[in-house]
Amino acid sequence: MPVTTGDRAVLDAARAVLLRDPRASMSAVAREARMGVGGLYRRYANKQELFRAVCDDNLRRYIALGEAALSDGEDPWAALGEFLGHVVDDGVHQLTPCLAGTVVVDDDLAALGEQANAVTDRILRAARGSGMMRPDVSRADLTLLVEQIGSLDLGSPERTAALRRRYLSLILDGLRAGAASRRLPGPPPEDDELSARWVI
Template identity: 30%
Template sequence: MTATRPLRADAARNRQLLLTAASQEFAERGFDVSIADIARRAGIAKGTVFRHFPTKDDLISAIIVDQVIALTEVGERLLDAPDAGAALLQFLTTAARELRQLDLSFLTGAADPAAEVVETEQRLYATIHALVDRARDQGDLRPDITGTDVVALMCAPNHVVKSLPDASPDLWRRYLGIIFDGLRPQGAHPLPHPPPLPL
């Protein structure tokens, strides 16, 4: 199998411009946005888009993969932190901030994700489960909290803020604090429903 050659500096720059422009266009206008609009926003010729991403699905998959890899690398670095509870909170803070900046919540609607997307998501889920297990073992999380619970809550601060008019840019931090307090063992009451199946 032939090794993949690294992108030239200008090609790598164009690819990043396209990913940023596409994520912004999709977030603002949905999946029906045209490749021409994405190219215009990126300041790149339409043909350059197709050289990097032959289809719109390829472009969507690339956005997902880049975002998931970045979050996973943050989590993996935090797995060695001595304070597991603080490490999990730092990860969730980074995730909420980055998801807000890139506004990738629209990607949950992508159908038939590519194999690379599924693989990178599974790597992220495994990292989150490991962070949660460490925090729970150290007594920083209530014993009935699972990694899947935290995966489900990861985007919640931004979802809450989007429903509020005239929200300040950092309001998501308030709701992340409320969520994380709910994960702590202090003052916890039994949950009224069992956890979902693992992701």
């Protein structure tokens, strides 16, 4: 569904508010969007509907970041690093723990989720194919690693962003094939384990 300018402003406001406070109310979103609560409810009948739209938007942002990384023509290992850097900066995976379990995953969202998985697989396959990446890391591992980085919150937003980049850099070093001192313990997470969080 195309997003109008008005929708865009509301989605950006909802996104900003949720990134600061996962339990944010509709009135907090309306305040951030500089509109009345009534106006917000005319666009989205309830919190669930708004959160669904944020979720949809979030998946589209992720897919766009992935496609940009694939079309950059950089070497695949650098492309993976760039991609994860943008995902961390954008807060895409920081929203997952807020939104999971609050939104009904309908067919459209499920299709976007599959697109997101597909684009990640292409980036991951290329990075693995370059020989630079350790083989024992799954797609779901990447998701959880970026979520962990997204949990960090210290001082100002700028300092938080810089520290997240710092730990991404450390994790990328750990993801290199040459860094692997032994096989990572425990089975890697499966997609099913991640999607189970979305069951309401």
